[in-house]
Amino acid sequence: xxxxxxxxxxxxxxxxxxxxxxxxxxxxxxxxxxxxxxxxxxxxxxxxxxxxxxxxxxxxxxxxxxxxxxxxxxxxxxxxxxxxxxxxxxxxxxxxxxxxxxxxxxxxxxxxxxxxxxxxxxxxxxxxxxxxxxxxxxxxxxxxxxxxxxxxxxxxxxxxxxxxxxxxxxxxxxxxxxxxxxxxxxxxxxxxxxxxxxxxxxxxxxxxxxxxxxxxxxxxxxxxxxxxxxxxxxxxxxxxxxxxxxxxxxxxxxxxxxxxxxxxxxxxxxxxxxxxxxxxxxxxxxxxxxxxxxxxxxxxxxxxxxxxxxxxxxxxxxxxxxxxxxxxxxxxxxxxxxxxxxxxxxxxxxxxxxxxxxxxxxxxxxxxxxxxxxxxxxxxxxxxxxxxxxxxxxxxxxxxxxxxxxxxxxxxxxxxxxxxxxxxxxxxxxxx
Amino acid sequence: xxxxxxxxxxxxxxxxxxxxxxxxxxxxxxxxxxxxxxxxxxxxxxxxxxxxxxxxxxxxxxxxxxxxxxxxxxxxxxxxxxxxxxxxxxxxxxxxxxxxxxxxxxxxxxxxxxxxxxxxxxxxxxxxxxxxxxxxxxxxxxxxxxxxxxxxxxxxxxxxxxxxxxxxxxxxxxxxxxxxxxxxxxxxxxxxxxxxxxxxxxxxxxxxxxxxxxxxxxxxxxxxxxxxxxxxxxxxxxxxxxxxxxxxxxxxxxxxxxxxxxxxxxxxxxxxxxxxxxxxxxxxxxxxxxxxxxxxxxxxxxxxxxxxxxxxxxxxxxxxxxxxxxxxxxxxxxxxxxxxxxxxxxxxxxxxxxxxxxxxxxxxxxxxxxxxxxxxxxxxxxxxxxxxxxxxxxxxxxxxxxxxxxxxxxxxxxxxxxxxxxxxxxxxxxxx
Numbered sequence: 001x002x003x004x005x006x007x008x009x010x011x012x013x014x015x016x017x018x019x020x021x022x023x024x025x026x027x028x029x030x031x032x033x034x035x036x037x038x039x040x041x042x043x044x045x046x047x048x049x050x051x052x053x054x055x056x057x058x059x060x061x062x063x064x065x066x067x068x069x070x071x072x073x074x075x076x077x078x079x080x081x082x083x084x085x086x087x088x089x090x091x092x093x094x095x096x097x098x099x100x101x102x103x104x105x106x107x108x109x110x111x112x113x114x115x116x117x118x119x120x121x122x123x124x125x126x127x128x129x130x131x132x133x134x135x136x137x138x139x140x141x142x143x144x145x146x147x148x149x150x151x152x153x154x155x156x157x158x159x160x161x162x163x164x165x166x167x168x169x170x171x172x173x174x175x176x177x178x179x180x181x182x183x184x185x186x187x188x189x190x191x192x193x194x195x196x197x198x199x200x201x202x203x204x205x206x207x208x209x210x211x212x213x214x215x216x217x218x219x220x221x222x223x224x225x226x227x228x229x230x231x232x233x234x235x236x237x238x239x240x241x242x243x244x245x246x247x248x249x250x251x252x253x254x255x256x257x258x259x260x261x262x263x264x265x266x267x268x269x270x271x272x273x274x275x276x277x278x279x280x281x282x283x284x285x286x287x288x289x290x291x292x293x294x295x296x297x298x299x300x301x302x303x304x305x306x307x308x309x310x311x312x313x314x315x316x317x318x319x320x321x322x323x324x325x326x327x328x329x330x331x332x333x334x335x336x337x338x339x340x341x342x343x344x345x346x347x348x349x350x351x352x353x354x355x356x357x358x359x360x361x362x363x364x365x366x367x368x369x370x371x372x373x374x375x376x377x378x379x380x381x382x383x384x385x386x387x388x389x390x391x392x393x394x395x396x397x398x399x400x401x402x403x404x405x406x407x408x409x410x411x412x413x414x415x416x417x418x419x420x421x422x423x424x425x426x427x428x429x430x431x432x
Numbered sequence: 433x434x435x436x437x438x439x440x441x442x443x444x445x446x447x448x449x450x451x452x453x454x455x456x457x458x459x460x461x462x463x464x465x466x467x468x469x470x471x472x473x474x475x476x477x478x479x480x481x482x483x484x485x486x487x488x489x490x491x492x493x494x495x496x497x498x499x500x501x502x503x504x505x506x507x508x509x510x511x512x513x514x515x516x517x518x519x520x521x522x523x524x525x526x527x528x529x530x531x532x533x534x535x536x537x538x539x540x541x542x543x544x545x546x547x548x549x550x551x552x553x554x555x556x557x558x559x560x561x562x563x564x565x566x567x568x569x570x571x572x573x574x575x576x577x578x579x580x581x582x583x584x585x586x587x588x589x590x591x592x593x594x595x596x597x598x599x600x601x602x603x604x605x606x607x608x609x610x611x612x613x614x615x616x617x618x619x620x621x622x623x624x625x626x627x628x629x630x631x632x633x634x635x636x637x638x639x640x641x642x643x644x645x646x647x648x649x650x651x652x653x654x655x656x657x658x659x660x661x662x663x664x665x666x667x668x669x670x671x672x673x674x675x676x677x678x679x680x681x682x683x684x685x686x687x688x689x690x691x692x693x694x695x696x697x698x699x700x701x702x703x704x705x706x707x708x709x710x711x712x713x714x715x716x717x718x719x720x721x722x723x724x725x726x727x728x729x730x731x732x733x734x735x736x737x738x739x740x741x742x743x744x745x746x747x748x749x750x751x752x753x754x755x756x757x758x759x760x761x762x763x764x765x766x767x768x769x770x771x772x773x774x775x776x777x778x779x780x781x782x783x784x785x786x787x788x789x790x791x792x793x794x795x796x797x798x799x800x801x802x803x804x805x806x807x808x809x810x811x812x813x814x815x816x817x818x819x820x821x822x823x824x825x826x827x828x829x830x831x832x833x834x835x836x837x838x839x840x841x842x843x844x845x846x847x848x849x850x851x852x853x854x855x856x857x858x859x860x861x862x863x864x
């Protein structure tokens with residue numbers, strides 16, 4: 001994996017980072033790296049995530065999913081960090097005879113559509129929740145279980161859970177002797193892609209999860225005390241420095257459909273980790289080349305408050321565009337769709353630079369198991385580095401508790417939820 | 433449709449709009465409304481879009497698609513405004529026996545997957561490009577045509593085009609006697625959802641496109657010279673005023689899976705229309721309740737640079753959550769998934785307000801044909817109003833031309849493309 005920060009330098013872009021400032025920043029990277037390395041060595045909360053490439057037992061995951069290997073589909077029931085990593089890994093690895101679907105919302109119509117689409121008697125249910133009490137996940141799980149029972153399917157033969165040491169899902173697994181894997185200790189959900197949380201569906205699909213972990217290991221091995229030697233730190237440090245200079249939005253634009261969930265996964269990683277104390281860069285999800293026809297006008301000519309992260313793989317399978325006798329289209333004939341996509345990538349990158357808009361290129365060798373493992377680990381450690389540079393607590397997410405309590409109160413859960421009262425007191429100014 | 437701006441008032445939020453400032457803004461809305469009404473009356477470029485509910489001939493669309501009515505699938509080949517409206521309308525109207533797929537990118541692996549998935553002998557191809565020369569769209573069209581020929585399918589029996597008066601697609605339609613519809617004059621792609629550009633796939637699927645237009649008509653009829661009387665103007669004026677006060681990001685968060693493409697459509701509308709001259713609010717796409725577990729931490733505790741637009745339908749079909757004897761989950765049993773989703777919506781809205789973060793509620797009666805037509809028209813006219821208030825040219829997108837020329841030059845098209853030379857001169861600082 002390469003990170004090219006040339007178009008984020010002050011000689012090209014405004015905002016941009018000057019060469020001297022980059023050297024100063026590199027001193028802070030060295031200090032932050034010491035803290036990260038110490039956190040990893042002590043397996044401290046959060047930092048423990050960065051040890052997953054070594055700690056995750058791929059063989060144990062493969063053994064746990066073995067009874068489900070013949071499934072025609074996998075249905076992941078989870079939300080946030082319990083779903084995005086799995087969707088990202090599974091989609092990045094490409095099509096499989098075993099479909100992967102995700103229930104990560106409680107929209108009744110969408111849930112009904114998914115259940116109608118799936119062959120319930122050959123669908124593996126992958127239920128993921130650390131606490132085993134996440135309202136959306138457990139509601140969906142109850143609905144799925146009920147739908148299977150109604151269809152005459154024994155759900156206990158087709159369910160695997162990934163959860164914490166205790167809680168309703170753990171109890172259920174014990175009661176029904178379900179295969180059960182652990183949400184690793186000390187690892188927040190958004191940092192758990194390289195554990196069972198992110199790897200179970202890919203394993204059921206028969207993908208090489210060992211190679212995903214070895215990609216993560218390669219990124220782990222490349223950690224060093226200088227941003228000039230470590231692509232992940234180069235990225236995290238630049239994102240932080242650009243934010244400090246006004247690039248408060250980070251538009252992440254992979255040029256590969258199979259990385260579309262990656263942009264969502266990144267958005268959670270960045271938003272929940274860094275969005276606190278009034279700080280944090282706002283992630284915006286985009287997709288190349290599609291969003292050149294949607295967002296590029298704004299990125300190039302709107303406020304100077306953005307950096308654009310362009311992601312691609314150097315090698316891919318191409319597909320030739322047929323020749324045509326239409327004069328205006330003749331230049332396309334005989335080239336490949338992939339060549340066109342690459343030309344669009346380079347044109348967009350140059351177009352942003354020509355307008356002085358900072359952008360960073362992340363380039364994988366290939367979009368394969370190793371490549372996605374390397375990319376996910378690199379972005380995680382980039383985020384941890386940025387958190388150190390901001391001086392915030394990267395691994396918590398305190399601002400989401402208020403709403404959870406309000407929702408519980410509205411639904412009449414046992415306990416005192418003063419937050420629910422605020423809902424009734426809403427200020428209204430309705431125009432209709 | 434209702435718009436509730438109570439949580440965007442200065443009494444609740446920071447940034448927020450004071451009651452006096454709202455009255456001052458309303459005077460500017462009256463002036464802008466006069467300009468919009470005059471533009472509509474004269475069918476001026478761009479403003480003509482706002483006449484589509486009256487001008488679009490639903491019967492002509494239905495007649496053109498009639499030969500394709502028995503298709504098992506529709507494949508839209510388009511990009512940007514030639515794809516997003518169609519995806520938005522078709523998805524919002526819910527599942528159909530006729531699948532709708534969109535080729536709006538030139539990723540060779542993704543194109544291959546789509547073509548492998550589709551039953552080519554019963555797939556209607558919906559090719560959309562005003563100029564008939566859009567590189568991505570025409571490349572994909574050539575590939576699709578070739579795949580059909582290879583499969584022994586006569587593509588001329590199954591193709592419909594929507595295009596401008598002249599160009600390769602128009603010529604092709606004439607040569608092969610294909611059904612052909614017009615991209616309406618004076619209507620930029622991102623404002624064309626309520627024309628053939630947005631309605632053909634829904635029509636092939638058998639949805640009631642007349643009702644979509646009548647929803648647009650209802651929003652058109654509600655235009656008035658005061659934001660206090662017109663939900664669309666209330667939304668556009670508030671978004672503008674909040675941006676002026678620092679809310680440079682507009683996170684659009686529908687609580688309905690079927691509105692996920694709507695958030696993408698909105699992002700194009702907002703970004704390409706308003707992102708110019710260093711101005712423009714950055715749209716961020718989100719989805720409730722899912723993104724509560726991803727973006728909400730940032731929205732509630734990050735920089736005060738955001739407004740959140742919460743969208744839902746008042747009525748929907750619900751699905752009951754089964755009772756459970758697990759104590760921690762008992763409060764969920766017997767409620768509906770939709771009730772849970774509504775509680776999450778209201779909890780998130782209150783949670784943002786409690787943290788002083790501005791948010792606006794858009795509420796549809798139902799998510800049906802009429803509802804989506806009303807919503808799309810309302811957001812279009814809200815965008816036009818915002819453009820008037822910013823004092824920018826809403827209907828062009830000059831910043832995307834540079835990249836198009838660079839890509840053409842890189843691919844060796846005839847002509848002079850100095851932009852392509854800039855690609856080779858890229859500043860590099862590669863970390864690997």
